[in-house]
Every structure is written in structure tokens, then in C-alpha cells.
Amino acid sequence: MDIKVIPITANFDIELCKIIKQVGAEFGAVGEGFGPSDAEVLNMSRFYHDGVSSLYLIALVDGKLVGGCGIAPFNNSKTTCELKKLFLLPDGRQLGLGKNLSLQCLEYAKDKGFEECYLDTLASMHSAVSLYERLGFTHLKKPLTGTQHSGCDVWMLKKL
Numbered sequence: 001m002d003i004k005v006i007p008i009t010a011n012f013d014i015e016l017c018k019i020i021k022q023v024g025a026e027f028g029a030v031g032e033g034f035g036p037s038d039a040e041v042l043n044m045s046r047f048y049h050d051g052v053s054s055l056y057l058i059a060l061v062d063g064k065l066v067g068g069c070g071i072a073p074f075n076n077s078k079t080t081c082e083l084k085k086l087f088l089l090p091d092g093r094q095l096g097l098g099k100n101l102s103l104q105c106l107e108y109a110k111d112k113g114f115e116e117c118y119l120d121t122l123a124s125m126h127s128a129v130s131l132y133e134r135l136g137f138t139h140l141k142k143p144l145t146g147t148q149h150s151g152c153d154v155w156m157l158k159k160l
Contacts, residue, residue, distance in 0.1 A: 001062060005100060008056040008068065010045045015065050016058060017041050023067070023087040027124050033151030035085050044085075048072065053081075053112045057104055059088070059097045066092025069101035071109050074118050075146040081114040081160075086128060098131050106135070110160045117160055118144050120152035132156050 008016065024036030031037055040047035048056035048070050056070035067088035074082040083105055088097055109117055120143055121128055137156035144155065 001095075002060075003095065003097070004060040005057050005097075005104065006060070008045045008048055008058050008070075010043075012058055012065055013043050013045050016044055016068060019065065019067055019089055020085060020087045023089065027122055029122060029151065031151070033149055035149060036087075038085075038148065041085070044068075044070070053114075055105060055108045056085070057101050059092055059101060061092055061095070061097075064091075066097070067101075069098070069105055071105035071117070073114075074144065078113070079115045080144070081109040081112075081117050083117055083119040083132075093127070098128065099135070102131065102135055106158070106160065114160055117158045118147075119156050120147055120149045121154045121156075122151075123153050125154075129154055132158075 020041050021036045024030060024034060029036050044056050048054045054072035056068055058068035059066050069086040070084040071081050072084055074080040083102060086098055086101060106117060137158040140155040140157055
């Protein structure tokens with residue numbers, strides 16, 4: 001099995017959009033207040049580039065796009081970033097890709113000088129919540145002020 005993790009490029013935008021919406025629907029993340037409905041999903045390569053301290057990594061398994069994960073400033077903060085849009089197709093799961101993608105994003109954030117990382121997700125995404133806990137994220141009682149994902153019911157923070 002050949003696994004590659006690379007930064008998003010425009011030629012993957014359409015396919016990644018379909019994956020994010022498909023996986024979002026699998027877990028009930030449909031409509032306003034959920035990541036798959038964010039405008040950036042339509043054109044991820046334009047929203048995630050190093051010029052704004054953001055990065056989106058995609059995972060390819062035997063040349064097939066299976067998902068990705070990103071990191072970006074939270075509400076233009078210089079100290080708090082957000083782990084964003086970790087979505088993997090079923091054939092990209094159980095390969096350690098979620099951990100690999102997340103760790104690379106967190107390392108990037110540390111290199112950019114961020115001090116903490118926020119995320120929001122759904123309790124129904126059991127594997128993701130468990131991964132975040134293992135990575136050292138702690139649960140918050142409420143979302144950080146300014147989150148765009150009012151549909152989420154799990155909020156977490158990690159010191160970098």
C-alpha cells in the first residue's frame with residue numbers, strides 16, 4: 001500500500017469537496033452550522049496556503065484521494081489556531097492517517113508560533129473524538145467565542 005500526504009492543490013478541490021460532504025453526511029453534519037457547509041469547502045486550495053499561516057494536507061492511498069485535514073488561525077488570532085476538516089473516507093480509516101494528518105498540522109501550527117489549538121466536532125464521530133483525546137486535546141464546556149459551527153456538540157483545546 002502506497003500512502004502519501006501532500007498539501008492540497010487546485011486539481012484536488014472538486015474531489016475533496018465531494019469527500020467532505022459525503023463523510024459529513026455519514027455523521028449527520030449537514031446544513032448550516034457544520035464544517036461541510038463552509039464556503040471554503042468548494043475551493044480548499046484557495047483558502048489554505050502558507051501566506052496566511054494555514055495548511056491543508058490531503059491523503060492519497062495507492063494514488064486515490066481518501067481525505068485530509070487542515071489547520072488555520074482561529075478568527076484571525078495570532079495565538080490560537082483551529083484544527084479543521086479532518087474527513088476520511090472509510091477506505092482511508094484505520095490506517096493511522098487521522099493521527100498522521102493531525103500531527104503534521106499541529107507541528108506546522110507550532111512552527112508558525114501558535115500557542116493553542118481549538119477544534120469542534122460531533123459526539124457521533126467517536127473515532128475522531130478518541131483520536132483528539134489521545135493527541136492531548138481536552139474537552140471544553142462550550143465553544144470558543146466566534147466559532148462558525150453552531151451545530152457541533154464537542155469542543156476541545158490543546159496547548160501547543
